[in-house]
Each structure stands twice: as C-alpha cells, then as structure tokens.
Amino acid sequence: MSFLAQALADPLVEEVIVLGGGRTFVVREGVKRLLPEVIDTDSLRAFVDRLLAGTGRRLDLASPIVSAQLADGSRVHITGPPVTHPARMNVQIRKFVLAAGGLGRLIDLGSMPAAVAEELRSAMHSDRTVLVAGAPGAGKTTLINCLLSEVPPERRVVTCEEVFEISADLPDMTQMQTRDAGLDGGGEITLRDLVRSSLRQRPDRIVVGEVRGAEALDLLLALNAGCSGLATVHANSAVDALHKIVGYCVLAGQNVHVDYVQKALASVADLIVFLRRTPSGRFVDEVVRVTGVTDGEFRTEYRYRRSGDAA
Structure with missing residues (x-):
C-alpha cells in the first residue's frame, strides 16, 4: 500500500482514484494515468478506516457513501457495499495542490x-x-x-x-x-x-x-x-x-x-x-x-x- 502513500505525498498529484483492488489512477499535473500497482480488498478497507479516523464520518452498511475532509484539507469520497460490488469499494481523494494565493x-x-x-x-x-x-x-x-x-x-x-x-x-x-x-x-x-x-x-x-x-x-x-x-x-x-x-x-x-x-x-x-x-x-x-x-x-x-x- 506504500504506492498510495507515495501518490498522496507527491505535491504534483491532484487526485487519487482507487477502483476496488483492480485499478488505481492518479491525476498528475492535469493528466490521468493508470498505476501498475494493485491493492487487495482488506488492505483497502484498512486504508479507508485510517483515512476516516478523526473526520467524524463512518463507512458501513448503513452509511455506504461518505464524503469527508482530511487533516491536510484534501477531500475524500468513498462508496462501498451495498452500493458497490463487495470487492469493488471506490475511493477518490482530491488534493488541493494550488494554495489560494489570490x-x-x-x-x-x-x-x-x-x-x-x-x-x-x-x-x-x-x-x-x-x-x-x-x-x-x-x-x-x-x-x-x-x-x-x-x-x-x-x-x-x-x-x-x-x-x-x-x-x-x-x-x-x-x-x-x-x-x-x-x-x-x-x-x-x-x-x-x-x-x-x-x-x-x-x-x-x-x-x-x-x-x-x-x-x-x-x-x-x-x-x-x-x-x-x-x-x-x-x-x-x-x-x-x-x-x-x-x-x-x-x-x-x-x-x-x-x-x-x-x-x-x-x-x-x-x-x-x-x-x-x-x-x-x-x-x-x-x-x-x-x-x-x-x-x-x-x-x-x-x-x-x-x-x-x-x-
């Protein structure tokens, strides 16, 4: 899962999109590309739980669609079962690369x-x-x-x-x-x-x-x-x-x-x-x-x- 951490740490990456465990895309300098790495379902769920910790939001069967702001100001949007296929939890993290400088x-x-x-x-x-x-x-x-x-x-x-x-x-x-x-x-x-x-x-x-x-x-x-x-x-x-x-x-x-x-x-x-x-x-x-x-x-x-x- 280190590849996700690396993507989030990259100052030029604007967005990270994880489609279940099968595909992960990053938008870097306005261009979307597919990463070669994959993440299994259990590891993705653990990653999501860590993301949401401290946000006041939860992802479960009663709340399968969650939007939250992370500590660094990035926005995460997650859709999970039963809205998605059990093995296809979707995670989208939008970072704010450009600081508002006027x-x-x-x-x-x-x-x-x-x-x-x-x-x-x-x-x-x-x-x-x-x-x-x-x-x-x-x-x-x-x-x-x-x-x-x-x-x-x-x-x-x-x-x-x-x-x-x-x-x-x-x-x-x-x-x-x-x-x-x-x-x-x-x-x-x-x-x-x-x-x-x-x-x-x-x-x-x-x-x-x-x-x-x-x-x-x-x-x-x-x-x-x-x-x-x-x-x-x-x-x-x-x-x-x-x-x-x-x-x-x-x-x-x-x-x-x-x-x-x-x-x-x-x-x-x-x-x-x-x-x-x-x-x-x-x-x-x-x-x-x-x-x-x-x-x-x-x-x-x-x-x-x-x-x-x-x-």
Missing part, C-alpha cells in the same frame, strides 16, 4: 488574463454576487478560495458546505458543514438548513460550496434579502448555470414559478464565471454579466470569452 496566482498560471482578474477583484470589493460554473475538477473551489482572498477584511462571510473545502484567511468568517442523519434517523443538517441559518448571522456575503439541489431557492431568497453571494454549480456553460439554478429552485417545492425565479436570479446574479478543464490546463472560459430577463430568456453580456484551445 487572483494574481491564477494570472501567473495562465488561467485567466489580468483584465478578467481585475473585474473579478472589483466584484468582490463592491459586494457583487458571483457564480462559478464548470465540470468536476475544473478548478471551481480553487477560484472560490482565490476570490475570497479579495474580500475586504471588514466584511462578514458565512460559508455553507457539505464537506469543508473552502480555505480563506478572513478575520470575520464562519464556516458550517452538513451532517448526516444518525443511526436513529435524526440529527440531519442539510445545506438548506445551513443557508437559512446563515441569514441569522448578519452576513455580508453567503458562500455555498456547491449548489445542486433545493438549497438554491434558499440562497436566492437570502440574496434578495440584501446579502451578496458566492457559489459554485456544475454546468456546461455560463448561461447553462443560470438555467441549472432555476431548475433547482423550481424543484425545491410547490408553487415556485419559473418567471419569478428567473427575475429574482437576474436581479442578484451579477457575474457568471465558467471554467473549462482541457488537456493543457484549467482556464476561465467565459465571464457573463446578467442584465435581465426578456420573454423567459436571460439577457446576458459576455465580458470575456477565451479564444484558442478550448477542446
């Missing part, structure tokens, strides 16, 4: 031009709401951390996450994460609970680590109460991210109308940043400003579109 670091890496960084910096300073969209692994959390480093120190920030991933050194920031239900079925704390709770904490900015469900409606209502926001969403483009948020809101409950959600979203969502992951790296692909809604369609202005290799 938007200047992303300029140096070629992830965005200076003009885009300046617009995003201005958005943070002027308390505007920014949504960050992209595929898994596109760098959304990294950008969130970099954006938070630009928030003025007198602002109060409250973050809501399923697993702690946001890392920012702000003088007035409260971080909250969800909690699974206990063995008796009680004690669950959802993202909706956290977003509602955040409003009682006098936030200047509410941050949702990943919007992917009914919490979108609670966030939208909070932003319309005068707070600014910062959130990520999985989407295929900047405009698609707007439609995803609308869909999540409509599915949140009865009597939630599309036209109301669209107008409310257009009034609070200032910028949508779409990130794209390519073989040559991760880049800001689009920056879109939302200007309103006409005949059921969002009016948008493209502030930036990346040219060149976007495939």
